[in-house]
Amino acid sequence: MSKILVLPGDGIGPEIVAEAVKVLEAAQQKFGLEIELDQALVGGAAVDAENDPLPESTLTKARAADAILFGSIGGPKWDAIERDKRPERGLLRLRSALGLFANLRPAILFPQLADASSLKPEVVSGLDILIVRELTGGIYFGQPRGIKEENGERVGFNTYVYTESEMRRIARVAFELAMQRDKRVLSVDKANVLEVTELWKEVVTEEAKAYPEIELSHMYVDNAAMQLVRAPKQFDVIVTGNLFGDILSDEAAMLTGSIGMLPSASLDENRKGLYEPCHGSAPDIAGQGIANPLATIMSLAMLMRYSLQRGDVADAIEKAVEAVLDQGLRTADIYTEGTRKVGTEEMGSAVARALAGA
Ligand code: NAD
Ligand code: IPM
Ligand code: MN
Numbered sequence: 001m002s003k004i005l006v007l008p009g010d011g012i013g014p015e016i017v018a019e020a021v022k023v024l025e026a027a028q029q030k031f032g033l034e035i036e037l038d039q040a041l042v043g044g045a046a047v048d049a050e051n052d053p054l055p056e057s058t059l060t061k062a063r064a065a066d067a068i069l070f071g072s073i074g075g076p077k078w079d080a081i082e083r084d085k086r087p088e089r090g091l092l093r094l095r096s097a098l099g100l101f102a103n104l105r106p107a108i109l110f111p112q113l114a115d116a117s118s119l120k121p122e123v124v125s126g127l128d129i130l131i132v133r134e135l136t137g138g139i140y141f142g143q144p145r146g147i148k149e150e151n152g153e154r155v156g157f158n159t160y161v162y163t164e165s166e167m168r169r170i171a172r173v174a175f176e177l178a179m180q181r182d183k184r185v186l187s188v189d190k191a192n193v194l195e196v197t198e199l200w201k202e203v204v205t206e207e208a209k210a211y212p213e214i215e216l217s218h219m220y221v222d223n224a225a226m227q228l229v230r231a232p233k234q235f236d237v238i239v240t241g242n243l244f245g246d247i248l249s250d251e252a253a254m255l256t257g258s259i260g261m262l263p264s265a266s267l268d269e270n271r272k273g274l275y276e277p278c279h280g281s282a283p284d285i286a287g288q289g290i291a292n293p294l295a296t297i298m299s300l301a302m303l304m305r306y307s308l309q310r311g312d313v314a315d316a317i318e319k320a321v322e323a324v325l326d327q328g329l330r331t332a333d334i335y336t337e338g339t340r341k342v343g344t345e346e347m348g349s350a351v352a353r354a355l356a357g358a
């Protein structure tokens with residue numbers, strides 16, 4: 001029996017998670033999976049109910065689960081409250097408390113969506129990049145941090161810090177994953193300016209010695225951002241720190257047609273994980289039933305692959321997504337002429353049906 005905790009969150013979170021749960025139920029039926037599903041509050045929904053974006057009861061359930069399926073958190077309603085109570089802090093605390101240091105963000109272009117990308121089809125066709133983002137360190141968590149008064153004005157400050165062991169373990173994850181792919185790793189840094197990434201570059205290079213088959217290269221983050229839209233197919237695995245990884249993965253999402261297509265896995269040392277789309281709560285379209293649920297559905301596929309060791313179920317879910325794209329179904333964000341525009345529910349149901357029938 002595997003325990004999966006569902007954390008829908010805010011904005012479009014509950015809408016897209018409901019579709020992933022539909023697909024999960026279809027997978028349960030088809031593969032006879034023994035899964036115990038539970039739900040809890042996180043983010044703004046938890047602030048409203050319990051004045052805490054990560055209530056103790058949610059954290060306890062998260063610790064007990066084999067895997068977590070997460071929607072999205074945040075929104076204008078909670079933007080003005082004190083920082084510790086903000087929905088985003090709930091997600092950050094959850095990642096940190098569970099030790100989810102390795103964030104895998106695969107940017108894959110389905111051939112059916114070559115026209116949906118804002119880049120020319122020939123630039124993106126066949127794209128298959130894996131961004132490995134360090135998730136529990138760097139400037140997101142460094143101390144000291146805050147806003148203070150100094151010399152009669154306010155000063156905002158954060159600390160960009162990585163220990164050697166934090167850098168080594170994320171480098172190893174990237175190398176291990178690259179060994180199963182094209183064996184090329186790009187480490188992204190700002191070693192020309194920031195000491196912390198100068199050390200990052202050194203440590204990643206040292207770790208690479210244990211992987212003689214891997215071709216390791218380095219790039220400054222500004223150039224990497226440019227190269228991602230100039231010639232993205234030059235990349236296989238990209239490993240980088242928390243902040244750079246956050247930015248580069250949203251950029252990479254657009255290569256695949258939409259941010260609504262980018263899933264993610266956040267893993268600890270033992271591959272226990274939290275699975276969520278890379279996008280946020282999309283307040284501008286929340287409640288309209290038009291959000292793309294595919295990133296969340298493909299996050300569920302990653303959950304099957306990494307935490308439940310059911311690569312066969314993951315493959316079947318991904319094939320079902322492809323089948324639905326083949327049928328010409330598109331949510332608004334990936335719609336192109338000649339295809340059929342559908343809403344969140346219709347897209348989710350179509351994937352569940354394709355999975356059941358496959
Ligand atoms: P966002 O990702 O929520 O939205 C950016 C744009 O992409 C919007 O135009 C939105 O409509 C669109 N979009 C996002 N997901 C989509 C989907 N599935 N289908 C179709 N279109 C989609 O980013 P934002 O607007 O900068 O942030 C909104 C809120 O979400 C903020 O509170 C932010 O902190 C939070 N956020 C949460 C997460 C998370 O839960 N992991 C991630 C990013 C942002
Ligand atoms: C993401 C989000 C989060 C991050 C925020 C909501 C804390 O942007 O998951 O990419 O910056 O990590
Ligand atoms: Mn982000």
